Amino acid sequence: MASNYQDEDIQAAWGDVFSRDKYRIMISCIADNYPQKKSVRVDYADINAVSVDFAMFLLDEPDRCIEIARKTVMSLVPNINRPGDMINVRIYNLPRDAKVDIRNLRADHLRRLVAVEGLARKVTTVRPRMTHALFRCARCGAEIWVEQPGMMLREPMMCTNPDGGCNKQSTRFIIDEKESVYIDTQKIEIQESPEGLRGGAQPERITGYVEDDIAGEVTAGNRVTLNGILRSAEKSERDKSTVFDIYLDVISVEFEQHEYDEIVITDEDEKKIREMSRDPDLYDNIVRSISPSIYGLDSVKKAIALQLFGGCHKEMDDGTVMRGDMHILLIGDPGVAKSQLLRYMSSLAPRGIYASGKSASAAGLTAAAVRDDFGDGRWTLEAGALVLADKGLACIDELDKMTDQDRSSLHEAMESQRISVAKAGITATLQCRCSMLAAANPKYGRFEEDTPIADQIDLPPALMSRFDLIFVLTDKPDKKKDTAITEHILNAHQRGQVRMMHEGESVPGINAKKVLEETDAIRPVYEQEMLRKYVAYSKRITPIMTEEAKNIIESSFLRIRGMGSGGNSVPITARQLEAFVRLSEASAKMRLSRVVSDVDANRAVDLVEEYLRRIAGNDEGGFDIDKIASGISSKDRSKIDVVRSIFREFGADGLNMDEAIQHGLSKGLQETDVSRAVKQLHDAGEIFKSPNGTYKLA
Numbered sequence: 290m291a292s293n294y295q296d297e298d299i300q301a302a303w304g305d306v307f308s309r310d311k312y313r314i315m316i317s318c319i320a321d322n323y324p325q326k327k328s329v330r331v332d333y334a335d336i337n338a339v340s341v342d343f344a345m346f347l348l349d350e351p352d353r354c355i356e357i358a359r360k361t362v363m364s365l366v367p368n369i370n371r372p373g374d375m376i377n378v379r380i381y382n383l384p385r386d387a388k389v390d391i392r393n394l395r396a397d398h399l400r401r402l403v404a405v406e407g408l409a410r411k412v413t414t415v416r417p418r419m420t421h422a423l424f425r426c427a428r429c430g431a432e433i434w435v436e437q438p439g440m441m442l443r444e445p446m447m448c449t450n451p452d453g454g455c456n457k458q459s460t461r462f463i464i465d466e467k468e469s470v471y472i473d474t475q476k477i478e479i480q481e482s483p484e485g486l487r488g489g490a491q492p493e494r495i496t497g498y499v500e501d502d503i504a505g506e507v508t509a510g511n512r513v514t515l516n517g518i519l520r521s522a523e524k525s526e527r528d529k530s531t532v533f534d535i536y537l538d539v540i541s542v543e544f545e546q547h548e549y550d551e552i553v554i555t556d557e558d559e560k561k562i563r564e565m566s567r568d569p570d571l572y573d574n575i576v577r578s579i580s581p582s583i584y585g586l587d588s589v590k591k592a593i594a595l596q597l598f599g600g601c602h603k604e605m606d607d608g609t610v611m612r613g614d615m616h617i618l619l620i621g622d623p624g625v626a627k628s629q630l631l632r633y634m635s636s637l638a639p640r641g642i643y644a645s646g647k648s649a650s651a652a653g654l655t656a657a658a659v660r661d662d663f664g665d666g667r668w669t670l671e672a673g674a675l676v677l678a679d680k681g682l683a684c685i686d687e688l689d690k691m692t693d694q695d696r697s698s699l700h701e702a703m704e705s706q707r708i709s710v711a712k713a714g715i716t717a718t719l720q721c722r723c724s725m726l727a728a729a730n731p732k733y734g735r736f737e738e739d740t741p742i743a744d745q746i747d748l749p750p751a752l753m754s755r756f757d758l759i760f761v762l763t764d765k766p767d768k769k770k771d772t773a774i775t776e777h778i779l780n781a782h783q784r785g786q787v788r789m790m791h792e793g794e795s796v797p798g799i800n801a802k803k804v805l806e807e808t809d810a811i812r813p814v815y816e817q818e819m820l821r822k823y824v825a826y827s828k829r830i831t832p833i834m835t836e837e838a839k840n841i842i843e844s845s846f847l848r849i850r851g852m853g854s855g856g857n858s859v860p861i862t863a864r865q866l867e868a869f870v871r872l873s874e875a876s877a878k879m880r881l882s883r884v885v886s887d888v889d890a891n892r893a894v895d896l897v898e899e900y901l902r903r904i905a906g907n908d909e910g911g912f913d914i915d916k917i918a919s920g921i922s923s924k925d926r927s928k929i930d931v932v933r934s935i936f937r938e939f940g941a942d943g944l945n946m947d948e949a950i951q952h953g954l955s956k957g958l959q960e961t962d963v964s965r966a967v968k969q970l971h972d973a974g975e976i977f978k979s980p981n982g983t984y985k986l987a
Contacts (some may be wrong), residue, residue, distance in 0.1 A: 294346050297548050299354055302343040303361045306336055315814065319376060320366045328377040328502050330541065347380070348387055351402040352520050355380075355540070374470070377501055379541035391481050391493040394535060398519045405495060405537060406514045407479035411659070411671045415505045416472040426450060427461040435593060450688040452559070473504035477539070479515065482640075486835075497537035506542060509656070510719055514543040535979055554822055561819070562826045566881040572892075578813035578820055580633040584777035585770075589760050592617055593634060594897055596682070596724050597821045597824055598878045600871030601831045612706050614724040615871050616755060618688070620746055621762030622735050627728040631684040634726055637817055640681025644674045654685075655698045655721075658713035668713035675702050675721040682724050689729040689747045696752060699725075703755045727756075736763050752757045758870035758900045763896065777811075784808040788975050831875035834870075838890035843892045849901070869893045931956055932966035936976060943983030 294302075306312065312329065318328045337344040347354045358378040366376060383404040424433045426446050435443055444462055448455045477499055481492040497515045499507065507513055517540045521533035554562070562695030565571060576590045600613035619627050635641035635940055642656065657671045675683050688696070700709050706721045731745045748752070753759065785805045790796070815823070846866050872893035877885040934953045936944065944952070946964065953963035968985060970976045975983045 290478070294343065294350075296353075296357060298534070299343070299346075299357045300361055302336075302340055303354075303358045305339045306331065307361060308364065309335065316362060316365050319362075323366070323376075324374075325507060326502075327375075328379050330379045330381060331358075331380045333380055336380070337384070340800060348402045350538075352400065375526070377540075379503070379516075381516055381541040381543055391479070391495050394519060399517060399521055399535070402516070402540070403519055403537075404514055404516045405479065405497075407481050407492075407512075408672070408677055409509055409511045409513055410480045410494060411478040411509050411669055412507055412509050413476045413669055415473045415475045418474040418500070419469050419471050421470040422451070423465040423468045424462040425465060426455060427463055428455045433462070439918070441470055453878075472501045474501075475499045475504040475507075477507055477513075479513065494534065495537060497539045499539045499542065503539075503542055506544075509670055509672040510721075511544060515539050516541045517544065539564075548813075554826055556824050558819075559826070561880070562823050564585055565815070565819075565823060572876075572879065574814040575820070577817045579637070580626075580630050581811050581813050582781045583629060583633075584774045586626070586630070586762065588896070588899060589619065589762070592758050592760070592872075593630070593726065595872050595875040595879070595892075595896075595956065596633075596726065597829055598875040599724060600655055600874040602722070603877075610706075611867075611873065612704075612722070613871060613873070614706065614722060615757045615868070616725040617727070618753065618756040618759045619726075619728045619762060620731065620736070620759065621728075623730060624765040625762040625764050627762065628686050631686050631726060631728055634682060635684040638682035639821055640678055640723075641684060642674045642678040642681065643684045645686045654711075655702065655708045656710050656717075656719055658710075658715060668715055670710060670712075670715060670717060670719070672719065675699075675708065675723060676719045678723040679720050680722050682726060683721075685725060685727045687729070688727040693749075696749070700755070702745050703752075736761060748865060754862075756866060757864075757871060759904050760900065761903050779812050780808045784811055823841060827878040827881060830878050830881060830883065832874055832883055832885045832889075834873070834885040837887040838873060838885045839891040840936070841894060842866070842873065845869070845898070851897075869896055872896055874875050928958060928962045929966045929969060931958060932963060933970065933975070936970075936984070939941070943979055943981075943985040949984065 295659055307316065307329075310334075312331070315329055319329065333344065336347060355378055359375055362376045362378060366388050380402070383402065384808055387402060388404045388406065389398060391407060394403070395407075402463070412815050419437050422435050422442065424435060424449040425431070426433065429448060429450050429452075431448055433445045433449055435445055437443055442464075448460055448462075475498070477497045478494055479497065480494045497517060515537055517537040521535055522535055524530050524532065568574065572591075572594070575594045576587065577592045579594055584707040596615045596617055599615060605611070619630070621627055625919075632643055635643035653673050655673045655677050656676060657673060658668045659671050660668060698708065703725060706720070708721055708723045710717045710719065712736060729746055729748060732747045733745065736745060783804055787799070787801045790801060794799070813820075846869065869890075870893075872887045873889040876889035876892045877883075880889075882889075922932040932949065935949060935956070939948075939952055946967065948966055950960050950963045953966075954960070958966075967976070971984070973980065976986055978984055
């Protein structure tokens with residue numbers, strides 16, 4: 290095909306493209322505003338409309354075509370003639386067959402125009418690169434311009450002045466740094482998108498070089514498509530190697546404005562989605578489509594279904610941002626399928642990242658400072674799991690196994706949805722607008738009903754209070770429930786075995802069709818792909834609260850809040866009020882409704898009250914959120930005050946545990962109350978234990 294197009298043919302084809310009105314306006318705008326504007330952005334579809342053959346030829350021979358395109362544009366702009374001055378031609382919206390996954394880049398793609406999509410993992414600072422150097426001959430002062438195509442500075446071989454008499458002799462040249470021409474350059478490292486990976490595949494990476502007016506637009510964590518020419522570079526080793534590295538010479542960058550852009554919704558899909566939204570059993574069907582191979586956990590699945598849709602992100606008049614993302618914590622005995630649920634959701638959510646707390650460090654979750662191999666070895670930031678899950682779902686397993694230092698990085702990420710990094714001389718703020726689904730195990734292996742929740746979980750109360758919903762999953766022997774779970778698991782295995790049979794194969798004694806029919810309940814009601822499209826479509830809607838919904842939420846919140854009046858306990862805080870709102874918005878979005886109705890508000894109230902009853906319920910039938918928020922309930926706090934007063938009154942010379950218990954019993958406390966209060970005071974540093982085993986006030 291290359292023989293079909295001579296330089297004149299290429300120039301004529303570009304002339305046809307640039308004769309369109311939108312490009313004529315663009316070029317005249319550049320002529321008036323150069324060098325503030327110096328790029329013509331050309332849609333590949335316009336080139337294809339002029340000539341399909343030329344559009345194909347452009348993908349095969351981009352260097353030649355783009356060089357002629359630049360000259361064509363320069364000829365239309367008269368006032369730009371200084372060496373090194375140029376107008377860029379940036380081609381975007383490449384066709385589907387030019388889009389290549391990073392792992393599929395091969396030798397065939399070298400020197401061709403390709404589009405590579407991924408997440409910006411590492412982005413360097415923008416540096417100036419000299420493109421045309423002005424040298425002066427030290428002997429005769431002649432000016433010599435030398436083009437600088439690579440990274441190494443090239444000097445003139447000899448003086449070009451015919452009158453100077455030094456053009457054949459080796460001489461010294463002085464570079465004029467002020468008059469030389471520079472452009473901005475930036476190095477970007479992108480990695481494959483997480484949702485494209487399955488199994489244990491590692492995300493592949495590629496480096497791209499972005500130059501001139503598009504340098505500095507990409508930041509770490511952005512999801513981008515880089516359109517550019519794939520080039521090879523010799524490895525910088527002492528011995529010459531025949532194996533080359535590859536990099537992308539970037540021509541244009543396309544940003545994904547929305548996290549669901551990669552999900553294409555056709556008119557047919559939209560029709561199906563509208564039909565689904567009118568189904569009266571929609572909520573139950575979506576819940577049944579979430580990890581159907583796991584038996585039960587209905588209330589957890591209901592909450593996770595709402596988390597998938599999420600509340601609405603709002604920006605107030607004064608610039609305050611209210612988060613719409615929900616955070617859910619699952620605490621439970623081993624073997625209740627917490628990890629399985631997390632892994633399922635990380636594959637179902639449009640941008641799901643799974644991390645295990647035991648192996649995740651603070652740098653792995655937030656951002657790591659790494660040495661930059663671009664020039665001077667400066668430190669740069671590399672985005673971690675939460676940043677990569679921006680506008681998606683971060684699933685963090687074994688949250689209780691993380692170190693305190695690593696866990697502290699989650700506080701800011703969950704509440705203000707950004708991460709402030711101060712490492713290796715870098716201070717930066719990264720966005721992590723993601724929902725978090727976390728799982729943790731009880732401190733002592735199994736959950737004890739009578740012991741307060743804060744004592745059983747190795748999580749700081751400040752972190753726990755940031756979760757909108759907390760679910761306790763216990764594994765207690767119950768004949769009826771155990772029978773149902775056993776049957777469900779065995780059916781799931783049997784269905785899996787039958788599904789692995791080859792088509793048309795039969796096994797004696799096995800009725801495959803009957804097995805599939807009997808275990809049909811394990812099949813999700815909606816296919817994963819359809820559910821993702823439905824969620825993507827729902828994100829276009831921002832529902833508004835009706836007065837009825839507002840009144841339901843208000844009365845429920847104030848009723849629970851009123852349980853604490855007269856005492857010193859706080860039954861519920863403003864954080865739970867925001868959880869009410871987010872859950873009701875998610876419920877409305879699930880129905881594709883423009884308004885948050887009383888149905889949505891009641892659904893939110895039921896979920897929050899159920900969680901509070903389990904986690905923060907007290908003996909009187911009310912709620913005490915202090916159990917979560919501070920780790921000590923109001924009743925415990927009053928018991929601590931009593932024990933503290935005992936030590937003030939009788940503990941001048943110290944009290945052993947038996948003496949403290951005796952004094953406590955005389956003041957109406959239980960033995961367990963005293964020992965727990967002594968432990969809490971000791972942990973807080975208010976009392977200390979002397980070598981002889983007695984306790985004294987510090």
